[in-house]
Amino acid sequence: xxxxxxxxxxxxxxxxxxxxxxxxxxxxxxxxxxxxxxxxxxxxxxxxxxxxxxxxxxxxxxxxxxxxxxxxxxxxxxxxxxxxxxxxxxxxxxxxxxxxxxxxxxxxxxxxxxxxxxxxxxxxxxxxxxxxxxxxxxxxxxxxxxxxxxxxxxxxxxxxxxxxxxxxxxxxxxxxxxxxxxxxxxxxxxxxxxxxxxxxxxxxxxxxxxxxxxxxxxxxxxxxxxxxxxxxxxxxxxxxxxxxxxxxxxxxxxxxxxxxxxxxxxxxxxxxxxxxxxxxxxxxxxxxxxxxxxxxxxxxxxxxxxxxxxxxxxxxxxxxxxxxxxxxxxxxxxxxxxxxxxxxxxx
Ligand SMILES: [Zn+2]
Numbered sequence: 001x002x003x004x005x006x007x008x009x010x011x012x013x014x015x016x017x018x019x020x021x022x023x024x025x026x027x028x029x030x031x032x033x034x035x036x037x038x039x040x041x042x043x044x045x046x047x048x049x050x051x052x053x054x055x056x057x058x059x060x061x062x063x064x065x066x067x068x069x070x071x072x073x074x075x076x077x078x079x080x081x082x083x084x085x086x087x088x089x090x091x092x093x094x095x096x097x098x099x100x101x102x103x104x105x106x107x108x109x110x111x112x113x114x115x116x117x118x119x120x121x122x123x124x125x126x127x128x129x130x131x132x133x134x135x136x137x138x139x140x141x142x143x144x145x146x147x148x149x150x151x152x153x154x155x156x157x158x159x160x161x162x163x164x165x166x167x168x169x170x171x172x173x174x175x176x177x178x179x180x181x182x183x184x185x186x187x188x189x190x191x192x193x194x195x196x197x198x199x200x201x202x203x204x205x206x207x208x209x210x211x212x213x214x215x216x217x218x219x220x221x222x223x224x225x226x227x228x229x230x231x232x233x234x235x236x237x238x239x240x241x242x243x244x245x246x247x248x249x250x251x252x253x254x255x256x257x258x259x260x261x262x263x264x265x266x267x268x269x270x271x272x273x274x275x276x277x278x279x280x281x282x283x284x285x286x287x288x289x290x291x292x293x294x295x296x297x298x299x300x301x302x303x304x305x306x307x308x309x310x311x312x313x314x315x316x317x318x319x320x321x322x323x324x325x326x327x328x329x330x331x332x333x334x335x336x337x338x339x340x341x342x343x344x345x346x347x
Contacts, residue, residue, distance in 0.1 A: 012318045015331050019055015019106055020314055021339040023140075023239045024116070024188070024210035024276040027059040028079035030283055031086055035078070041086035041093060045311075049111055052314030055336065056102060056112040058140065058209060058276070059083065063121045065147075073129070076122035080115065080136050087113060097137050099343045114343075116140040116186065116209065120151045125170050127177055134181050139347055141178055142186035142209065143171055143194065146221065146299060152194040155220035157299045162220040166197035175201045184346050188239075188276070192220060192227075199230055204346055206236040210276030212244045213263045216256065219244070219300070225267060232268025237338045239276025240264070242309075243302045252303035254320050261334060262324075270330050274339045275317075279310050 027045070034040050049057070061079050063072045087093040094105035096112040105112040115137045123129045130141075146154040151171035153163035167175065171194070178185050179202055187195055187208045199206060208231060212222045222244060223231075231238055245256045264273045281304045284292060295302075307316045321331050 008319065008322060011322065011328070012315050013053075015318050015328060015335065016053035016315060018332070018336055019053055019111075020275065020335040021056040022054060022275050022277045022279075022311070022314075023058035023114075023207075023339060024118075024241070024278045025057045025059055026062055026118075026278075026280050026283060027057065027113075028061050028083055028115075029064065031082040032075065032079045033286075035082055039086070039089055042090040046090065046092060046111075048310050048312040051312035054111060054311050054314065055106055056096075056114060056339070058114045058116045060116045060118040060142075060209075061122065061138070062118040062145065068121060069124070072121045073124065076117075076133075077136075080133075080138075083113065083115065095137055097139060097347075099340075099347045102340075102343055102347070114139055116142070118142050118186075118189070119145040119147065119149060119154075120171075120174060121147075121149050123150075123174070125150045127170070127173055130174060130177055130181065130183070134183055138183065140184040140186050140207070140209065141174075142188045142190070143167070143174065143198075144189050144191075146189060152197075153191045154189045155191045155222075157219045157221050159214075159218045160220065162191035162193075164193060166191075166193035172197065172201060179204060182347065184342070187223075187231075189221060192224075195223075195227055195230075199234070205234050205342060206231050207342060208236070208238045208276075210239045210241040210278040212241050213260050215263050216260060217244050217247055219247075221299075228264055228267045228272075232272045235271070237272055237274045237342050238264055239274045239339075241276055241278045242305050243278050243280065244300075245305065246303065247300070249303045252305050254305055254308050254316060255324075257305060257308060257317070258320055258324055261321075265330075270333050271338055271341075273334050275335065277308075277311070277314075281309050 094110040096102045143151040144154040152167040
């Protein structure tokens with residue numbers, strides 16, 4: 001038995017050796033809140049990222065309600081500034097702007113940071129600012145969070161009731177401009193009508209950085225079987241989220257997380273599944289209880305999966321995938337190769 005455990009652990013290490021890709025992490029807002037401290041990335045995040053052999057993280061600029069609208073742009077710029085300062089202070093990180101830079105970072109054993117934006121609020125209604133954020137390194141944009149903004153409307157945390165309208169004229173222009181510039185349009189959070197609008201405008205493979213299947217958690221913030229198939233038909237990739245796997249706490253398990261992977265793979269093939277963990281328990285725990293209650297009232301109570309709560313737990317996922325009968329090739333695709341294909345084609 002011990003020998004068998006050892007061989008499984010060796011197999012997991014082998015699968016993680018190339019570094020796994022997590023396309024959604026709320027790092028910039030935390031670095032911003034801790035802007036008075038130094039080396040936060042190295043001391044608070046690097047140990048867990050290394051324990052899970054994380055090779056690339058999509059780090060999302062996100063503006064909390066309390067900073068809207070007046071200071072949203074300012075806070076976004078400060079988040080980017082903190083990212084650069086923190087990444088430069090530790091040689092283990094590299095902010096990457098292209099597939100070539102990602103490859104180079106990986107060859108040097110560095111953790112690649114891909115700057116993304118969750119909600120276009122920092123742009124206001126000014127398309128010129130997209131170009132500015134592109135120059136700052138932003139390479140993927142999701143138009144909305146759960147809110148409505150100048151670009152469109154977010155999907156709500158209920159099975160129906162999201163805005164009937166899709167993208168605004170500004171939202172449509174933004175999508176066209178993103179595709180022209182080489183900014184990946186992320187369909188996470190967008191409402192169903194906006195989802196259709198984005199796919200009618202874009203021609204490249206679409207992505208959903210962090211979401212779950214409505215099959216297991218039926219809210220418009222997640223994606224339906226029909227939407228999953230639309231992504232698959234266009235050779236896109238869907239990152240499976242760890243915090244919305246079930247409305248019930250007792251069903252929020254690693255097995256249910258893998259049910260989402262399996263469900264998507266059954267609909268569109270293994271090439272369409274990736275990781276978008278969305279680990280934000282560390283932020284949630286920093287909040288006073290009143291703010292946690294506010295989140296529950298506005299959206300939902302997040303159920304964190306006990307053995308998949310932060311990046312250091314990533315190997316638990318691989319262990320469970322092996323247990324569930326996934327082959328090495330399938331696991332590698334889920335952990336990194338599918339996202340890397342998207343980067344190779346789009347960045
Ligand atoms: Zn999100």
